[in-house]
Amino acid sequence: MKYGLYGTLILAAMQLCGCGASAEHDHSVGAEPTVSAAAETQSTAAPVAVLPDRPAPVALTELIAVPQGNHRPMYPGKNEPEVVIVPAFQLEATPVTNAQFLAFVWDQPKWRRGQVKSLFADANYLIHWPSELELPESMLQAPVTNISWFAARAYAKWAGRRLPMLAEWEYVAAASETAKFGRDDPDYNQRILTWYSRPTPIVPSPVGGDPANIYGVYDMHGLIWEWVDDFNTALVTGESRGDSGLDRNLFCGSESVGSADPKDYAAFMRFAFRSSLEAKYTVRNLGFRCATNLEQL
Secondary structure, three states, X not given: OOOOHHHHHXXXXXXXXXXXXXXXXXXXXXXXXXXXXXXXXXXXXXXXXXXXXXXXXXXXXXXEEEOOEEEOOOOOOOOOOOOEEEOOEEEEOOOOEHHHHHHHHHHOHHHOOOOOOOOOOOOOOOOOOOOOOOOOHHHOOOEOOOOOHHHHHXXXXXXXXXXXXXXXXXXXXXXXXXXXXXXXXXXXXXXXXXXXXXXXXXXXXXXXXXXXXXXOOOXXXXXXXXXXXXXXXXXOOOOOOOOOOOOOOOOOHHHHHHOOOOXXXXXXXXXXXXXXXXXXXXXXXXXXXXXXXOOOO
16 A cells, blocks of 8 residues: 555554554544545556547538540550540539548548658648647648548548549549640640749639539649549550659650650649659649449449
8 A cells, every 4th residue: 555654654653552453444533535546557657649529520522423434644644545445424513522531531530630650641641730639620621631542542442432544534624614635725734834834822722613614524734633543544555664764854844845745734734743753742732533334323
């Protein structure tokens, strides 16, 4: 039993005097009440962190049906056709928001900022979030960024969806507010290039702020860059272990004339950006949205 200094001295004096009464039951002599070893250990342990209240459930983003169409790859592979048929599919109307990704990390602790493995995300993963499990109202409807490809894919699986393929994303991104091939409009391309030149805010604007394109999909340009499932296919040919498949002349200005559409500098910039990524990278202006097959609900 543990006693205070004063109680210990009294007990020792009583024992020397031959008193048989136990000090732990004789509070009249000033002995402290008994404290169990377990209770004492608990009292000296570090305080347990109190989690914030779990946020209210957040709905998944509406899926927009996109009809079948054709996509011209920026740089077709040696064994790829110049025109790719894109089967009908569904694409989320807006990028995944901070609120939606917050619900995901509450449900999947291994994807929280303090628990994610370095193999799956670099040191800047969700670095702009002020808290691991709680966000201010002003951030909730902004698109989530600083997200790795691994994390984006995990969210999509959790939501019962998938990441869009590059051909799917580019097919929808080619549309303007009034035409399926808005890139033929010089003003359309210039708006995208102007956005590319602007500084990136720490927290982007809320999703859905600009008009939707002809399919009813928002924010394909002007808000964030987005992961696609096969973002790195441009780098791998599979023909040689000693060659990563990256054409070292690909990003020289003169080489842009070999692309499918040399006038589409915006698509060329996206191609170059994707080619610079690794799956664990996180970037301040890089987020994602999900897709499904047309028959998938």
